[in-house]
Amino acid sequence: MAGKIATRAAYGEALCELAEKYPELVVFDADLAGATMTKGFAAKYPERFFDMGIAECNMTGVAAGLSTCGFKPFTNTFAIFASGRAWEQVRNSIAYPHLNVKVIGSHGGLSVGEDGATHQCIEDFALMRAIPGMKVLCPCDGNEMKLAVEALLNYDGPAYMRLGRSAVDIVTDEIPGYKFELDKGAVLADGSDVTVIATGIMVQMALKARELMAAEGVSVRVIDMHTIKPLDEDLVVKAAKETGCIVTSEEHNIIGGLGGAVAECLSEKCPTPLVRHGVNDEFGRSGTAAAVLEAYKLTAEGLCEKIREALRKK
């Protein structure tokens, strides 16, 4: 496959590609179909697409009701509204009765860019992870995204999945032995000195950081943790034992997301030096996606600093 595509674009394509195979799939949006990329599905399957207007709480509840009638609803809006505005509807109307609704949050993280802090959701993993029984996903590229959409269609229960705004390199299609399995992380590159557990766009950054660190003689293992909850604890513990230190990397607050999940796992099951790379408990700001990521050190070089820090802790 190779090339570059935003995960939101791949998601939009996946909805269209899977619509015939899964007639129960129905799609909701909240006046953002052009941005969440559900517009293709809306044009092709208008009878299965519902634009609920700028009313995310109702959209979430209607999807819950519809799921009790045998449909597989996917709700779509920005991550900040999907996981924030409608949090309690996700909790009480979807997760508590364990209904088959997939809550999709597009434009997650700082790479939203110019729209600034109000729209840069850096708390969605934490918010959704705290709800009992919710799965939380953040695929890293277009290939993985399409596999994740189909996996979610075959999973009968509630899940949240974050999509990204910016185009990112497709990397998983060229990894020998790569396969997507819900609830399981994927080792994209082996290494023996340190493991980077990354999610979303930080996976590509991690692969770049691995090359940079190789020049310094450091062998970096890269795990793509597309499913943040339930966390693949066996894979985390194995990496901790085999490489002796861990760095988590995510476009999210370092509190409560992937870093929090890995810290919880390690502290209980295999205490190991850990450094969390992410947003340091502060809000984002406006700028191009690249400029904002640079400002917050969510870059391959920023990750290398954290890797060196982890190695010093060994």
Added chain:
Amino acid sequence: MEKIASKTLAITATKARLLGLDAVHTAASGHIGGSLSAIDAITTLYFGVMNVDPKDPKNPDRDRFVLSKGHCTPALYPVLALRGFFPIEDLKLFRSIKGHYSGHAEMRHVAGVDMSTGSLGQGISAAVGMALGGKLNKKDYRVYAVLGDGEIAEGQVWEAAMSAAKYGLDNLCAVVDVNGLQIDGATKDVMPSEPLDKKFEAFNWNVIKVDGHDYDALLKAFEDAKACKGKPTAVLMKTTKGKGVSFMENQAGWHGKAPNDEQYEQAKAELEAKLAELEGK
């Protein structure tokens, strides 16, 4: 469905009141006031209007009921038990750790409950989804949702109202329990909701006003709602909070309080006298 006699409904509703009162007293907690205001409508729906089968509670063709004012399980659970969805003895487990009859309506474990509710404003959205599902599946079932007049202050109710009108969900009937009281006092003081009729009409709903304790009027209202095509119907029913127990009537304080033993005996005596009168004993 053959028209059910209003006296039969009155007897059933009085039995349901007794069971709800007993459940709240046994649990020493629960929302009795709003349950007693809505229980006549809920009884009317389950015994005189809705197509449901207690032996097949998940039948895809069944009519749906969503208790959007999800705290009024002391009305819903007794009616479901009387209708045969689960044994009446199970009501002893209401709000108990020994059972699964949770304080607010729960669909996963209580037979006959179509949607888990309790967080106000959310049930009506789920009802919209079920009505939408009926249209998509080309089924002719109807969906009923009971809301409180205090609940109306939740913005989500009006988001749901807009979406129901957009999709022309004439298979949806919202029943608003206008008892005029909520936790902090009179609805007109806490957050005025009137004119509710004009509000729903402005949201492109059909509106029917009815006495929520008049069984024949309720039956007619639900018939008229069914006959209205192209838009959803709101049945605005004027009710008395605490209806049927003299000292609970029109008292906001009985929203979420359980009667003590003495109050329980008095309430029980009043309802048993009413039942005996209805049964001609």
